[in-house]
Amino acid sequence: MKVFIVADIEGAVGVSKRSQCYFLKPDFQYGRRCLTDDVNAVVQGAIEAGADRIVVRDTHEMGQNIIRENLPPAVEYIGGQPARPFPILGDPSGADLVFLVASHARSGSPSGFFPHTFFGGFSEVRINGNPVGEAFIYAATLSEWGIPIAFNSGDRQAIRESLSIMPWLKTVEAPKEEEYYSAPEAEERISALRERLRAGAFDAVKGIIEMKCLELQPDSFWEVDIKDTDLAGKIKVAGASLAGCTLSWRAETYLEGFDTFFNLVQAAFLAYIS
Numbered sequence: 001m002k003v004f005i006v007a008d009i010e011g012a013v014g015v016s017k018r019s020q021c022y023f024l025k026p027d028f029q030y031g032r033r034c035l036t037d038d039v040n041a042v043v044q045g046a047i048e049a050g051a052d053r054i055v056v057r058d059t060h061e062m063g064q065n066i067i068r069e070n071l072p073p074a075v076e077y078i079g080g081q082p083a084r085p086f087p088i089l090g091d092p093s094g095a096d097l098v099f100l101v102a103s104h105a106r107s108g109s110p111s112g113f114f115p116h117t118f119f120g121g122f123s124e125v126r127i128n129g130n131p132v133g134e135a136f137i138y139a140a141t142l143s144e145w146g147i148p149i150a151f152n153s154g155d156r157q158a159i160r161e162s163l164s165i166m167p168w169l170k171t172v173e174a175p176k177e178e179e180y181y182s183a184p185e186a187e188e189r190i191s192a193l194r195e196r197l198r199a200g201a202f203d204a205v206k207g208i209i210e211m212k213c214l215e216l217q218p219d220s221f222w223e224v225d226i227k228d229t230d231l232a233g234k235i236k237v238a239g240a241s242l243a244g245c246t247l248s249w250r251a252e253t254y255l256e257g258f259d260t261f262f263n264l265v266q267a268a269f270l271a272y273i274s
Helices: 028-048 134-144 156-165 186-206 229-234 254-273
Strands: 002-007 053-058 076-078 097-103 122-127 149-154 170-173 220-226 241-243 246-251
Touching: 002 028, 028 053, 028 097, 028 149, 028 186, 097 134, 097 156, 097 186, 122 134, 122 254, 134 149, 134 156, 134 254, 149 156, 149 186, 156 170, 170 186, 220 229, 220 254, 229 254, 246 254
Parallel strands: 002 053, 002 097, 053 076, 097 149, 149 170
Antiparallel strands: 122 220, 220 246, 241 246
8 A cells, every 4th residue: 555645844743833844944953853753653653554655745845854864764755846747746646545744724724823825925725716725735636636635634724624625534633832842741742642643644544445535526717816916916827817916727627727826836936036
């Protein structure tokens, strides 16, 4: 059985400050240790349940977050950006299950730790009129490939959003309150959460028969609201039209729609730093 792990960082156990998620911040070294320990706990649970091939895709920012030498030797690690043929993920073909580790809430979420959908300059992303986050976009596109998402860990709002579209998921909520990780019993709390990660991954693999793909119409209408008017005017993406601060496009498949969206993310980032 092949398990494909999609690793972010904001929803990692132990992470409670935004500075722990930024590559150039001193706190980042702590954040990447937290993420690595989360991934290792999930890998352990998946292997104990019978998975014999584990691929870890490091997706946060430039994909250089996990401490590679701390992963088990048998784990296949993929870092770096961008990725094809599947935007962000690369090639998950052949996977029996996908796990989302250390995920976060969507852009426009009224709560959640560091909410965004692939880029912080988007105020909301909608598909067919419904606000969506990364979990939905991954799930919808993976469903076209027949690959179900089975596990998700992250902050409270990220878990709520994921369960609202995939109620079969095995989930682990990672608290984001700073005081939760600064109390005298912090180490015991962290150890207990990592045990829950291991157990959740174990249950997800054992419960593979319960996991499903989303049942959706293939055609979709995508809309992305840009927070800054000037930034919106600088973004040019083939196939997308701009009205006010909203870029929109139609797609015949979710993979096609995600590909345009990924081009938008790249264009928005380049416009932002220019």
